[in-house]
Amino acid sequence: MSTEQEKPELQVDEENQQQEHTEVGEHEYTIDELKLELAEAKRQAHENWDKAVRAQAESENLKRRTQKDLEDAHKFALTGFAKELLPVLDSLVLGLQAATGDSEEVQKFREGSELTLKQLESAFARFKIEPIEPLGQPFSAELHQAVAVHPDPSVEPNTVINVFQKGYALNGRLLRPAMVVVAKAAEQPAVNSPGIDEQA
Numbered sequence: 001m002s003t004e005q006e007k008p009e010l011q012v013d014e015e016n017q018q019q020e021h022t023e024v025g026e027h028e029y030t031i032d033e034l035k036l037e038l039a040e041a042k043r044q045a046h047e048n049w050d051k052a053v054r055a056q057a058e059s060e061n062l063k064r065r066t067q068k069d070l071e072d073a074h075k076f077a078l079t080g081f082a083k084e085l086l087p088v089l090d091s092l093v094l095g096l097q098a099a100t101g102d103s104e105e106v107q108k109f110r111e112g113s114e115l116t117l118k119q120l121e122s123a124f125a126r127f128k129i130e131p132i133e134p135l136g137q138p139f140s141a142e143l144h145q146a147v148a149v150h151p152d153p154s155v156e157p158n159t160v161i162n163v164f165q166k167g168y169a170l171n172g173r174l175l176r177p178a179m180v181v182v183a184k185a186a187e188q189p190a191v192n193s194p195g196i197d198e199q200a
Contacts, residue, residue: 075128075170075171076170076171076173078127078129078170079170079173079175082124082127082129082168082170082175083175083176085120085124086168086175086176088120089117089120089121089124090165090166092113092116092117092120093117095113096110096113096114096117099113124168127170128170128171129168129169129170129175130168130169130170131166131167131168132144132166132167132168132169132174132177132178133163133166134160134163134167134178134180135160135161135162135163136155136159136160136161137159137160138156138158138159138160139158139159139160139180139182142174143167143169143174143177143178144160144167144177144178144179144180144182145167145177145178145179145180146180146181146182147164147179147180147181148181148182149181149182149183149184150162150181150182150183150184151183151184151185151186151187152183152184152186153186155183156183157183157184157185158182158183158184159182159183160178160180160181160182160183161180161181161182161183162180162181163178163179163180163181164179164180164181165178165179166178167179
């Protein structure tokens, strides 16, 4: 068999395959089939739109959370350092209270300590570390730590009547609660209940 005879058979096979492809490609869709495909395409488009909207919302939420975390990190970066400085401030105040006497050395010590205390308080103020001054205020469990209660008829019950240790807040966030004594209502004497007449 010659190669020329093989070519026409190959060409016939290719032509048959091309006719099959064109017949499949030329399939005419019915209106119902087109409606079904359109409905499916709309459903997929709606799903994709929904996914895109959700992804955008999640991205916005993540951006806001990250921004807030960053702002908080800047605002409260000094928390640990400030907590470590508070005992130093307390010791300085106690040293000033203990420095009594009229000698020249004690006076110089007091002046130097008072100046140091003012500088430290000024630095605290610059960095938004603020003291909590609860004396005479109603007791708040969020800001105060009650170390004792004491009856005091001259003030309303639940009022702070003494401060053992100042509390501090950094940018409005509590660093350390104030240690306080709280007033309670004066105890009423027990009313004698009528006793049982033992002679009866």
